[in-house]
Amino acid sequence: MAVGVTSGSVGVVSTRTARLFDTSEPLALAGGSQLSPVDVAFETYGTLNADRSNAVFVCHALTGDAHAAGLHEGASRPGWWDNLIGPGKPLDTDRFFVVCANLLGGCRGTTGPSSTNPRTGRAYGLEFPLLTVGDLVEVHRALLRHLGITRLLAAIGGSLGGMQVLHWGLTRPDEVANAIVIAASSRLTAQNIAFSAVARRAIMADPNFAGGDYAANDTSPDVGLAIARMMAHITYVSEDALTEKFGREPHPTRTKPGFGIDFAIESYLDHQGQVFLERFDALSYLYLSRVMDYFDPFAEPDALAAVRANPVNWLVTSFDTDWRFGTAHSRRIVRRLERAGLPVTFREISSTAGHDSFLMPVPTYHATLRAYLDRALAEVSR
Amino acid sequence: MAVGVTSGSVGVVSTRTARLFDTSEPLALAGGSQLSPVDVAFETYGTLNADRSNAVFVCHALTGDAHAAGLHEGASRPGWWDNLIGPGKPLDTDRFFVVCANLLGGCRGTTGPSSTNPRTGRAYGLEFPLLTVGDLVEVHRALLRHLGITRLLAAIGGSLGGMQVLHWGLTRPDEVANAIVIAASSRLTAQNIAFSAVARRAIMADPNFAGGDYAANDTSPDVGLAIARMMAHITYVSEDALTEKFGREPHPTRTKPGFGIDFAIESYLDHQGQVFLERFDALSYLYLSRVMDYFDPFAEPDALAAVRANPVNWLVTSFDTDWRFGTAHSRRIVRRLERAGLPVTFREISSTAGHDSFLMPVPTYHATLRAYLDRALAEVSR
Numbered sequence: 001m002a003v004g005v006t007s008g009s010v011g012v013v014s015t016r017t018a019r020l021f022d023t024s025e026p027l028a029l030a031g032g033s034q035l036s037p038v039d040v041a042f043e044t045y046g047t048l049n050a051d052r053s054n055a056v057f058v059c060h061a062l063t064g065d066a067h068a069a070g071l072h073e074g075a076s077r078p079g080w081w082d083n084l085i086g087p088g089k090p091l092d093t094d095r096f097f098v099v100c101a102n103l104l105g106g107c108r109g110t111t112g113p114s115s116t117n118p119r120t121g122r123a124y125g126l127e128f129p130l131l132t133v134g135d136l137v138e139v140h141r142a143l144l145r146h147l148g149i150t151r152l153l154a155a156i157g158g159s160l161g162g163m164q165v166l167h168w169g170l171t172r173p174d175e176v177a178n179a180i181v182i183a184a185s186s187r188l189t190a191q192n193i194a195f196s197a198v199a200r201r202a203i204m205a206d207p208n209f210a211g212g213d214y215a216a217n218d219t220s221p222d223v224g225l226a227i228a229r230m231m232a233h234i235t236y237v238s239e240d241a242l243t244e245k246f247g248r249e250p251h252p253t254r255t256k257p258g259f260g261i262d263f264a265i266e267s268y269l270d271h272q273g274q275v276f277l278e279r280f281d282a283l284s285y286l287y288l289s290r291v292m293d294y295f296d297p298f299a300e301p302d303a304l305a306a307v308r309a310n311p312v313n314w315l316v317t318s319f320d321t322d323w324r325f326g327t328a329h330s331r332r333i334v335r336r337l338e339r340a341g342l343p344v345t346f347r348e349i350s351s352t353a354g355h356d357s358f359l360m361p362v363p364t365y366h367a368t369l370r371a372y373l374d375r376a377l378a379e380v381s382r
Numbered sequence: 383m384a385v386g387v388t389s390g391s392v393g394v395v396s397t398r399t400a401r402l403f404d405t406s407e408p409l410a411l412a413g414g415s416q417l418s419p420v421d422v423a424f425e426t427y428g429t430l431n432a433d434r435s436n437a438v439f440v441c442h443a444l445t446g447d448a449h450a451a452g453l454h455e456g457a458s459r460p461g462w463w464d465n466l467i468g469p470g471k472p473l474d475t476d477r478f479f480v481v482c483a484n485l486l487g488g489c490r491g492t493t494g495p496s497s498t499n500p501r502t503g504r505a506y507g508l509e510f511p512l513l514t515v516g517d518l519v520e521v522h523r524a525l526l527r528h529l530g531i532t533r534l535l536a537a538i539g540g541s542l543g544g545m546q547v548l549h550w551g552l553t554r555p556d557e558v559a560n561a562i563v564i565a566a567s568s569r570l571t572a573q574n575i576a577f578s579a580v581a582r583r584a585i586m587a588d589p590n591f592a593g594g595d596y597a598a599n600d601t602s603p604d605v606g607l608a609i610a611r612m613m614a615h616i617t618y619v620s621e622d623a624l625t626e627k628f629g630r631e632p633h634p635t636r637t638k639p640g641f642g643i644d645f646a647i648e649s650y651l652d653h654q655g656q657v658f659l660e661r662f663d664a665l666s667y668l669y670l671s672r673v674m675d676y677f678d679p680f681a682e683p684d685a686l687a688a689v690r691a692n693p694v695n696w697l698v699t700s701f702d703t704d705w706r707f708g709t710a711h712s713r714r715i716v717r718r719l720e721r722a723g724l725p726v727t728f729r730e731i732s733s734t735a736g737h738d739s740f741l742m743p744v745p746t747y748h749a750t751l752r753a754y755l756d757r758a759l760a761e762v763s764r
Binding site: 031126130193194204205207227242243247248256257259262263269290293 | 571572577580624625628638640641646668672675
């Protein structure tokens, strides 16, 4: 396919599941406990080459899943990063073998807090162990072993995805030739934690949350989870983008002022909350948002020792209108890596879309990823 | 008292209440309906001079009240703007006669949605009429008539308070010699409305809200109101201020990661939510936040006709770290006023405290208000 063509699709795909840990070989968590079984939902796109040197692992964000590209049978909406992954696209599946897996703690096929606890036969609920970004990466590593891959050409991810990439590159530099960290953070600010704290409060205060045992009641804290999503969504988009898209437009059904959906922005937010309920679980929201709060890899003792001994190439990108994990977060990561003498490319990309830019086909962004990945592939092919 | 001394207190004060509208003379609302009775809680500080030319009306913000300065009998916490109002302070009660009244729709002594509906003998709930900023100002005007004041030396207010001042100056320029609009907006953005929409959702989705009839059940939607306040509070303070104050400090009681109060910022937010419940009412939050969403005075036909014919002096100030109603909001107001040929002084004040700066004793801010008010008084005294 000609360079620059970006219309390719990986076509119809399906999610597979693998049991990566079981009672005989449980997952050892950073917090000290063990977890089994651990099933992982994943998808792959493209073909692993003969020397297994073209694998790219896509780490998803807080509310993503394994379905990054292509179409599920009968579906009309492609995977969440379909604009990036496919024949001729920056993550060119004619040349790269792309892997994406649902996160540990998630709710889209991988073991998480709403999975069945084998000890009780019921959903784990709040008995599920607390997780760290390192735990999420451990499961990715097990999946790679399962797929027969020992070293990635690249790990790539945005937001919480970028945090996994950062951890992976720092702690297992032998497994990651290139680490692409997009719109991420190496330590959340008080404001970041505050927004997540209010979201969790909304979920846990919903009477249907039932102390986390809502599955036993065949209910779910939909009201709280929708509020959490609505609030979080405001932080994912830039103020200018909301102004441009909605401004102060009245909602078409508005007749007179009231406390319903009077403005177009209110209808949009309501929609964001409602569609989220169809694909996400309240307990996963609690667990994975808390993972982010605690992430602070450069505070670890000898955080840079491993990667100093075995340098990884880094690409760090931010978006100028991102006010969740803005450029200051990325610069902090860059400074730490640079001080360790590591090869780091940094790009602040101009985009109107705020934090969600990492999901969008922003031309400069895609061109940056394409150039970086092309060079990475050329280097291993030499 | 010497110029520059700011330690004075107005001393012990009490809130008075006046019935300003009743069945024989109801309040005519902008929406077309009538409301009676309307009782208004207010406080005054200082002494009205002989020619009644030294009155300053303080308009409070969304969750404020009439108790702006001094101490209530037996209380240890002074009024909300005590750093600004008192002998020798910028709003110098040795020279100015200061009036502050709880807003229509409020819950601190003035008639609002949780007041008794005379038609039913129960709290109005959602049968209370929707309000506009103009309605709030109509009640302030009635209070001034009650106090025998026909023209203000100045009206002053921050946030929703500034919106009242803007409306008052534009529509009744004969009554306001000087209009001081602080950290306010002439039209909320989609993001501004979005945050309030989620706050309202949290309140109305609380099972205790009971369609607004919670008073009949002797309950209140405390969980939803606390969530609303926690979220709003994040928007009132700057990210840097939260970082400075809390950073990623663990809460002292944290033993291991969980979903309670693990970080100091979470404890602070929780506290903000809880103390708010002691002084505010969920229905007032709905009504007064909605007032803000709809405020758009320059969209009114001939918005500037009255003030063009009878110029008011304007002082518009913003704070550089305010991300709720930042400098862009104030500049929009300034541009509109300037285009109408009105005398406008604009100051963007540097402060770390975000939107809440208008409540703080920021030296440049207080010096600006002091100089402006001194000149205003000198001009009427000539």
